[in-house]
Amino acid sequence: MIERIDTGERSSKIVKHNGVAYLTGQVAEGETIQEQVRICLDKIDALLEQAGSSRENMLCVTIWLADMKDFAGLNEVWNAWVPKGHAPARACGEAKLARAELKVEFIVDAAYD
Secondary structure, three states: OEEEEEEOOOOEEEEEEOOEEEEOOEOOOOOOHHHHHHHHHHHHHHHHHHOOOOHHHEEEEEEEEOOHHHHHHHHHHHHHHOOOOOOOEEEEEEOOOOOOOOOEEEEEEEEOO
């Protein structure tokens, strides 16, 4: 069974299937990479909770940076957020994002009970 949560015209905020919650990509506005990452991670926390999951249950995270020069700033915030011993599989690359002011986008898949 597939469960879709907060479905809009183009996407659902969460899709749950076979014990995995797939979260829609998360972006945020802010002046610095650290600010955008913090806001995105807060949004991810809220979606994980809504899906019946948590940071400890993340399986895979894909991170797109508008500019790889922000990699260190991303990791500064990310490393403090990920629970010790529960780091997900992760990929990070550079991509042109939907709006020029965006510096980062996160795509998260997590297990749920």
